[in-house]
Amino acid sequence: MNNRFAVIGLGQFGMSIALTLAERGAEVIAIDKELDKIEQVKEDVAVAVSLDSTDRKALSAQNVQEVDGAVVAIGEDFESLILTTVILQELKVKRIIARAANVQQRLILEKLGVEEILSPEETVGKSLAEMLLHPSIRSFLNLPDEYEIVEVDVPKRVANFTIADLKLRQEYDLNIVTIKRVFTEVEDGEEKEVKHIIGVPRPDTSLKQSDQLIILGKTDDINRFIESNQ
Numbered sequence: 001m002n003n004r005f006a007v008i009g010l011g012q013f014g015m016s017i018a019l020t021l022a023e024r025g026a027e028v029i030a031i032d033k034e035l036d037k038i039e040q041v042k043e044d045v046a047v048a049v050s051l052d053s054t055d056r057k058a059l060s061a062q063n064v065q066e067v068d069g070a071v072v073a074i075g076e077d078f079e080s081l082i083l084t085t086v087i088l089q090e091l092k093v094k095r096i097i098a099r100a101a102n103v104q105q106r107l108i109l110e111k112l113g114v115e116e117i118l119s120p121e122e123t124v125g126k127s128l129a130e131m132l133l134h135p136s137i138r139s140f141l142n143l144p145d146e147y148e149i150v151e152v153d154v155p156k157r158v159a160n161f162t163i164a165d166l167k168l169r170q171e172y173d174l175n176i177v178t179i180k181r182v183f184t185e186v187e188d189g190e191e192k193e194v195k196h197i198i199g200v201p202r203p204d205t206s207l208k209q210s211d212q213l214i215i216l217g218k219t220d221d222i223n224r225f226i227e228s229n230q
Contacts (some may be wrong), residue, residue: 014073069095156230
């Protein structure tokens with residue numbers, strides 16, 4: 001896995017993201033203005049650098065424009081978060097995830113065109129790291145003993161397969177909880193797409209490319225299923 005990410009802002013939230021990504025084998029550029037935070041993480045990530053992320057030249061010098069995704073996790077200075085986000089947009093970073101501490105900050109980020117906005121209260125660092133490494137993962141819930149429940153897009157290689165065809169238990173030691181499926185409904189004379197849970201799937205249930213699977217299993221097994229069927 002050669003994923004490369006920038007994590008800007010190394011508070012508790014950003015630190016958790018950076019360390020989890022690094023543990024999972026990703027190349028991480030960790031950035032913060034405070035040198036002591038850089039010292040804490042420098043042995044665990046590929047690059048740890050102290051700089052002002054509102055300085056476009058400084059960010060560009062770290063080649064952040066080449067990363068697969070950048071997380072702006074600046075917590076205390078929203079102005080710096082906004083300026084950093086705009087610079088990343090100007091540098092055409094492929095994927096930008098920004099932290100919002102409240103509803104007002106979320107609205108401002110939405111106005112800037114940021115599509116992925118989260119709060120530490122909504123997603124812990126480890127969950128976000130998993131979602132960065134596997135963009136097909138829509139949501140993530142940690143359970144004890146290395147188990148987790150994930151909502152994941154149906155991998156391309158298994159679209160049109162049946163549940164039985166997947167052999168989730170035999171080959172991956174996973175259990176499918178349910179399937180989230182898109183249906184077309186008419187409301188006020190207009191058609192719209194709505195997602196519904198289809199209950200406990202039968203072995204002969206056929207998967208659609210637009211479905212999401214809700215899967216229970218261990219982290220390594222879920223990752224193996226996703227990576228081998230992309």
